[in-house]
Structure formats: C-alpha cells, structure tokens
Amino acid sequence: MRGAASALEHDPSAALEKPPREQSRWLMALARAARLPLLLAGAAPLVSGVLLVVQAWLLASVLDAAIVGRAPRQELIGGILGIAALMLLRACIGWAGERAGASAAERIKRHVRQSLFRRLVRKGPHWSRSRAAGELASAVVDQVEALDGFFAKYLPAMAAAALLPVAFSVVLLPVDVIAGLVLLITAPLIPLFMALVGWGAQGASRRHLRAFARLSGFFADRLRGLSTLKLHGRAEAEAESVVAASDALRLRTMSVLRIAFLSSAVLEFFAALGVAGVAVYIGLTYLGFLDLRWTPLTLQAGLFCLLMAPEIYAPLRQFAAHYHDRAAALAAVTQIAALFDGLPQDEDMRGEAGGEPVRTTSADRGKGAALMAGALSVQAPGRGLPVLSDASLALAPGEHAALMGPSGIGKSTLIEAIARLRPCQGDIRLDGRLLADWSEPALRGRVALIGQKPQLLAGSIADNIRLGCPGASDAAVQDAARRACVLEFAAALPQGLDTPLGGRGHGLSGGQAQRVALARLFLRDPGLILLDEPTAHLDEATQERVLDEILEFAAGRTLLLATHAPAVAARLGRILRVAGGKVEDA
Structure with missing residues (x-):
C-alpha cells in the first residue's frame, strides 16, 4: 500500500493528463x-x-x-x-x-x-x-x-x-x-x-x-x-x-x-x-x-x-x-x-436497453415459461477452457428438471447465464424471445433465482423475506416463512420474525439463511424458477418438508433445480447432467 501511494504521489505525468473531450462534453450534457x-x-x-x-x-x-x-x-x-x-x-x-x-x-x-x-x-x-x-x-x-x-x-x-x-x-x-x-x-x-x-x-x-x-x-x-x-x-x-x-x-x-x-x-x-x-x-x-x-x-x-x-x-x-x-x-x-x-x-x-423491450402481461402470470438454450458457451475468468461449450437445453412450460454434476462442472454457471447474470455466447430464449430483448423488470418478474449464497441485508428476518415482494402483507410474509420452514427456528428467537440480523445475515447459520432466502420465492409469481442447491445445508427431515413446499409452489411453473443429492433429483420429473461442457439427459 505504501509503495502504491508513493507511486501515485510522485507521478508527474498524471498531473498533465487531460480528461478526454468526451468526458467534458458528457459533464456539460448533464445540465x-x-x-x-x-x-x-x-x-x-x-x-x-x-x-x-x-x-x-x-x-x-x-x-x-x-x-x-x-x-x-x-x-x-x-x-x-x-x-x-x-x-x-x-x-x-x-x-x-x-x-x-x-x-x-x-x-x-x-x-x-x-x-x-x-x-x-x-x-x-x-x-x-x-x-x-x-x-x-x-x-x-x-x-x-x-x-x-x-x-x-x-x-x-x-x-x-x-x-x-x-x-x-x-x-x-x-x-x-x-x-x-x-x-x-x-x-x-x-x-x-x-x-x-x-x-x-x-x-x-x-x-x-x-x-x-x-x-x-x-x-x-x-x-x-x-x-x-x-x-x-x-x-x-x-x-x-x-x-x-x-x-x-x-x-x-x-x-x-x-x-x-x-x-x-x-x-x-x-x-x-x-x-x-x-x-x-x-x-x-x-x-x-x-x-x-x-x-x-x-x-x-x-x-x-x-x-x-x-x-x-x-x-x-x-x-x-x-x-x-x-x-x-x-x-x-x-x-x-x-x-x-x-x-x-x-x-x-x-433505464432501458433500447428498442422495444419485452414486458410481461397478466396472461403470463402463473404460467410456466418455455426455456430454450442452444450453442451456449460460457468462459470463466482464470480458466483456459470454457465452462460450457456448445451446450443446449430445452424445458417445456411447466416442466421440472434436476441439474446434476460434480462441483465446479458448471451447474451454477448455467443457471446464472439463464438468469442473465453472467455473460455468455449463444442463443437463450424465454417464452420464444431472446433473453437480451427482455427488459430488466420484466425478466426479474418472470424468472426467480435462489443461489447457493443468499444475499441477506441488515434488517429483520421479515424485512429480508419481504425483499421478494416489498408490498407483501404481514400475513403473506408469515405464510412464506412457514412454507420455507423459517418459523421453526424463528419461533425460538426473542422477537420471532422481527429479530434483527447483521450485515450478510450475521446471526443465522448457513441453512437458516438459505431458508430465509427461499421464503422470498413464495411471495413471487414467476414462470421460471431457478434453484441452486436449495436444500444443501438442511437435515433430511427439513429437506423433505422444504422440497414438498417447493414442488407444490412450482406446480404449473417451470423449475430447474441444481443439486448433488440423488434423493432430491429423483423427485423431479427429469434429470439433466452437466459433463464436458454439455448438458445431457441422464
């Protein structure tokens, strides 16, 4: 740090650098x-x-x-x-x-x-x-x-x-x-x-x-x-x-x-x-x-x-x-x-990407989304070979599929690419429309993603659940917490769902934080549900109850769930396996 600070302090050329003319014009254009x-x-x-x-x-x-x-x-x-x-x-x-x-x-x-x-x-x-x-x-x-x-x-x-x-x-x-x-x-x-x-x-x-x-x-x-x-x-x-x-x-x-x-x-x-x-x-x-x-x-x-x-x-x-x-x-x-x-x-x-962005309509709500990906390639930083290479995937509306494979093979990468959270090459279509054509609000309303590392903020447990739908009533938050088995540990806390959490969910275990994040799903109405190891930190009994609620909620909706557990994968209608940069039916 000292060396970097010294280099900055004694860099005479930096004082003579002029900002590009485009930056000056941009500043004046803000007026x-x-x-x-x-x-x-x-x-x-x-x-x-x-x-x-x-x-x-x-x-x-x-x-x-x-x-x-x-x-x-x-x-x-x-x-x-x-x-x-x-x-x-x-x-x-x-x-x-x-x-x-x-x-x-x-x-x-x-x-x-x-x-x-x-x-x-x-x-x-x-x-x-x-x-x-x-x-x-x-x-x-x-x-x-x-x-x-x-x-x-x-x-x-x-x-x-x-x-x-x-x-x-x-x-x-x-x-x-x-x-x-x-x-x-x-x-x-x-x-x-x-x-x-x-x-x-x-x-x-x-x-x-x-x-x-x-x-x-x-x-x-x-x-x-x-x-x-x-x-x-x-x-x-x-x-x-x-x-x-x-x-x-x-x-x-x-x-x-x-x-x-x-x-x-x-x-x-x-x-x-x-x-x-x-x-x-x-x-x-x-x-x-x-x-x-x-x-x-x-x-x-x-x-x-x-x-x-x-x-x-x-x-x-x-x-x-x-x-x-x-x-x-x-x-x-x-x-x-x-x-x-x-x-x-x-x-x-x-606030839009230009053109005519796709927006959801009331007819789309509650319906499963059609997902199709072809010639999909994803490059990860620090890796010479692509994580996914010429991969393809197709899910019919309302279809449930488990995504399996060893750690680091590309399951999370595929899910993030489908959610437009990771740059990729290839053709991804949601409801027959290119993923790039969807506006950000419409895409986030149509697709729900719960990752392996849930993001929890400083606030109460109820506040973190309500991130799934900021206008949700207390009764809806209570029901979502019940379905995600959050009430099982929140009932033992002094303030229940109103118990404050520290930054990044400080105060909860990994499994508890995962359930709080999962509760947000039950406040939403997505057409495509993407879950990445939602039951990884849960005991067997809790895993069964949480999975029952997920499958009940996903009825009629399209579900893609990444897991290592064969027992979890067996409860979904289709099993996909990631291997060698491809996605194939098991």
Missing part, C-alpha cells in the same frame, strides 16, 4: 437534466448585477447631494430608502439563485446515481464481483457528490464572470474613460492566470479522488475481513496500513489546498492592482496632479467609479472561489469512467 433551475441560477447574478449598477449610481448621487449640494436630510430619505430596497432585492435574488443552483445540482446528482445504478444492474454481479465494492460505492456516493459544486456554484459563477466585468467596465466608459479602460484591461488577466493554475489543480484533484476511492475500497475490504485478520494476528499490521493510507490522502488533500490558495492569491493580486490603479487615478485627478479629462470629474462620477471598481472583480473573485469545483468535477468524471468502463450513456439514462 439538460435540470435546465430550468440552472437558467435561474445563472440569471440571478446577472439581474443582481444590473440592480447593483443602479444601487451604486443612486448611492453616489445621495452622497454627492449631501456633500456637494448640502441637501437637507428630508430630501435624501427617498434615495436612502431606494438604496435599502435595492440591497434587500439583491439579497433575495441571490438567495433564490443559490436555491435554484442547489436544486439543479441535487437533481443532476440523483440522475447520475440512478444511471450508475442502472449500469451496475445491467452489467450484473459477474462484472461487479471483479471490482472492489468500496471503490464502486465511493464512485456512486463520493465521486458523484463532487459534481455538486460544479453545477450549484461553478456554472452560475462562470456566467457572471464572463459577462458582468465587461459590462461593468463598458458602463464606466461614459462616466470616465480612463477608469473604464484600466478595469477593462486588467480584468481579463485574472481568468488567464487562473487557467494556468487550474491545470495543476485539475491534476491534483484527479490524484486526490483516485486515492480517496482506493482508500474507500481498502478500508471496506479490511472492515469486511476484520474477523479473519484478528484470527491470523494481522489486525495491528492492517491498522498501520490504514494509518499510512490516511496520511497519504492527507498529503494529497493539502496539495490541492495549496493550489487553491495560489489561485486565490493570483486573483487578489490583480484585483488589488486594478482597484488601486483606479483609486490612485481618481485621487490624483481630484488633487489636480492629473488632467486627462475633457470635463471636470464630479464627486458623483468619482464615487461611482470607486464603488464599481471592486464590484467589477467580485464576479471574478466568486469564480475563482469555485474554480476548483470544475477541476474536482472533471477528476470525478474521469474516476467514474475508469471504474464503470465508460460513462453512462442514453440507455443508462433511460
């Missing part, structure tokens, strides 16, 4: 998801800028009338109230603009997270198993969160910085040409030098986010294997590794902050130079040391120039404050693209 609030957020500083000009001119007029014209206070009340009203109105516009920007950012982040989640679902568990879970979680949560400042702050500030300084300088030209030209010349220098600093900020942000994602994955993996590490006496050594990784991340964070402070220093230097130049020019003109005007410089004109001079740099100062948000967003997009094998495209945004 379509929140077009109206972004327009409001961008328009708010522009409207506020117009009101600022009126406010500055009105304030200069009031001061000129009070000092030069010696106007009584009563005559100044109207102008003072106007200034107060403009300040209040500008504050309200600024608040509305910030709310609109925050709303746009939240809408876009939700849109991106849903797209990434759809891509995760579409790629399936076979793809996600090859990635570090902590890095994927960090991408969906932390990397997407890095987009917040780009849309909420950077884009509105960029619109204001691009228009307001030039507009303010042009407004000053009729009042005083010299002051307007000084500000018009010095203002564009700030974005130029900020861009030079920004290249380094973008590289530093990219390295920082990459290290943060790796630290998230590193910490999640160590936390998951904490009991194993303690058993092997590696807890203290891994704790030191976590400390070292955290220190490396702290150093990267400080490098990003140093560049951010440098960017602010560049802006403040040029802003102070421009404001000081205007102030010196106006002061020397009033003292009579400079005479570059055709007409005398009035107090109102001089005050107006002095009031507007710092405001010309205010949008640029705001832009500089949020310039690192752009670098952080681009770095986050680069990290997301690397982790997800590219950025979410239109099909991920829409």
Whole structure:
C-alpha cells in the first residue's frame, strides 16, 4: 500500500493528463437534466448585477447631494430608502439563485446515481464481483457528490464572470474613460492566470479522488475481513496500513489546498492592482496632479467609479472561489469512467436497453415459461477452457428438471447465464424471445433465482423475506416463512420474525439463511424458477418438508433445480447432467 501511494504521489505525468473531450462534453450534457433551475441560477447574478449598477449610481448621487449640494436630510430619505430596497432585492435574488443552483445540482446528482445504478444492474454481479465494492460505492456516493459544486456554484459563477466585468467596465466608459479602460484591461488577466493554475489543480484533484476511492475500497475490504485478520494476528499490521493510507490522502488533500490558495492569491493580486490603479487615478485627478479629462470629474462620477471598481472583480473573485469545483468535477468524471468502463450513456439514462423491450402481461402470470438454450458457451475468468461449450437445453412450460454434476462442472454457471447474470455466447430464449430483448423488470418478474449464497441485508428476518415482494402483507410474509420452514427456528428467537440480523445475515447459520432466502420465492409469481442447491445445508427431515413446499409452489411453473443429492433429483420429473461442457439427459 505504501509503495502504491508513493507511486501515485510522485507521478508527474498524471498531473498533465487531460480528461478526454468526451468526458467534458458528457459533464456539460448533464445540465439538460435540470435546465430550468440552472437558467435561474445563472440569471440571478446577472439581474443582481444590473440592480447593483443602479444601487451604486443612486448611492453616489445621495452622497454627492449631501456633500456637494448640502441637501437637507428630508430630501435624501427617498434615495436612502431606494438604496435599502435595492440591497434587500439583491439579497433575495441571490438567495433564490443559490436555491435554484442547489436544486439543479441535487437533481443532476440523483440522475447520475440512478444511471450508475442502472449500469451496475445491467452489467450484473459477474462484472461487479471483479471490482472492489468500496471503490464502486465511493464512485456512486463520493465521486458523484463532487459534481455538486460544479453545477450549484461553478456554472452560475462562470456566467457572471464572463459577462458582468465587461459590462461593468463598458458602463464606466461614459462616466470616465480612463477608469473604464484600466478595469477593462486588467480584468481579463485574472481568468488567464487562473487557467494556468487550474491545470495543476485539475491534476491534483484527479490524484486526490483516485486515492480517496482506493482508500474507500481498502478500508471496506479490511472492515469486511476484520474477523479473519484478528484470527491470523494481522489486525495491528492492517491498522498501520490504514494509518499510512490516511496520511497519504492527507498529503494529497493539502496539495490541492495549496493550489487553491495560489489561485486565490493570483486573483487578489490583480484585483488589488486594478482597484488601486483606479483609486490612485481618481485621487490624483481630484488633487489636480492629473488632467486627462475633457470635463471636470464630479464627486458623483468619482464615487461611482470607486464603488464599481471592486464590484467589477467580485464576479471574478466568486469564480475563482469555485474554480476548483470544475477541476474536482472533471477528476470525478474521469474516476467514474475508469471504474464503470465508460460513462453512462442514453440507455443508462433511460433505464432501458433500447428498442422495444419485452414486458410481461397478466396472461403470463402463473404460467410456466418455455426455456430454450442452444450453442451456449460460457468462459470463466482464470480458466483456459470454457465452462460450457456448445451446450443446449430445452424445458417445456411447466416442466421440472434436476441439474446434476460434480462441483465446479458448471451447474451454477448455467443457471446464472439463464438468469442473465453472467455473460455468455449463444442463443437463450424465454417464452420464444431472446433473453437480451427482455427488459430488466420484466425478466426479474418472470424468472426467480435462489443461489447457493443468499444475499441477506441488515434488517429483520421479515424485512429480508419481504425483499421478494416489498408490498407483501404481514400475513403473506408469515405464510412464506412457514412454507420455507423459517418459523421453526424463528419461533425460538426473542422477537420471532422481527429479530434483527447483521450485515450478510450475521446471526443465522448457513441453512437458516438459505431458508430465509427461499421464503422470498413464495411471495413471487414467476414462470421460471431457478434453484441452486436449495436444500444443501438442511437435515433430511427439513429437506423433505422444504422440497414438498417447493414442488407444490412450482406446480404449473417451470423449475430447474441444481443439486448433488440423488434423493432430491429423483423427485423431479427429469434429470439433466452437466459433463464436458454439455448438458445431457441422464
């Protein structure tokens, strides 16, 4: 870990890498998801800028009338109230603009997270198993969160910085040409030098986010294997590794902050130079040391120039404050693209694979599904030969079949391929339609899969059973638990089905967890049931009862059950055997 952290820290080429143009375009295209609030957020500083000009001119007029014209206070009340009203109105516009920007950012982040989640679902568990879970979680949560400042702050500030300084300088030209030209010349220098600093900020942000994602994955993996590490006496050594990784991340964070402070220093230097130049020019003109005007410089004109001079740099100062948000967003997009094998495209945004996806109808419910697979080949990582090669399988609607063969021969692989959870080559058809043509919700409604390693979440036993049908009533959950023989052990627990479980079903044995997962099946109405060793961890008596309930529930439905037990296979109408990459009738 130390070596990897060092390599990342001292990789100068990484700082000079620019994200592909497609990533920048993709980031800007996300604005379509929140077009109206972004327009409001961008328009708010522009409207506020117009009101600022009126406010500055009105304030200069009031001061000129009070000092030069010696106007009584009563005559100044109207102008003072106007200034107060403009300040209040500008504050309200600024608040509305910030709310609109925050709303746009939240809408876009939700849109991106849903797209990434759809891509995760579409790629399936076979793809996600090859990635570090902590890095994927960090991408969906932390990397997407890095987009917040780009849309909420950077884009509105960029619109204001691009228009307001030039507009303010042009407004000053009729009042005083010299002051307007000084500000018009010095203002564009700030974005130029900020861009030079920004290249380094973008590289530093990219390295920082990459290290943060790796630290998230590193910490999640160590936390998951904490009991194993303690058993092997590696807890203290891994704790030191976590400390070292955290220190490396702290150093990267400080490098990003140093560049951010440098960017602010560049802006403040040029802003102070421009404001000081205007102030010196106006002061020397009033003292009579400079005479570059055709007409005398009035107090109102001089005050107006002095009031507007710092405001010309205010949008640029705001832009500089949020310039690192752009670098952080681009770095986050680069990290997301690397982790997800590219950025979410239109099909991920829409949630469908394109075309006309097959959907289930009420006529399909309760009916067995027809399954046909031909020329099926599946390659497993780390194995030279394919697990399945030119295999074929056909199940008629309502047919029950047992799938047998030694461990590692490909039974689970075949079941996962049929459920579209593992990439494969060949032709798989469900109800006569290609498996790839089915939409994800329709396929999951038509096919039910209970694997060897059930996924249980932190929550009660009832909550885990209800994953099969989130809207199931308590009575339905109770009946499903009875049919899966869950009540036999849940009755002995203090809270019964409401007993809370830890992550991954911590607190239950392997057989108990298998029965909880199996109970979900009885809450569903699939046409094809795929079971992988559903009775492997059960004693003989419980196995018989569970199998009775499975066969009763599967009546009229198509069932494919992988098992090693001849007694279980004998109760199904057909036995298939996997051998030599083929599937044949026994």
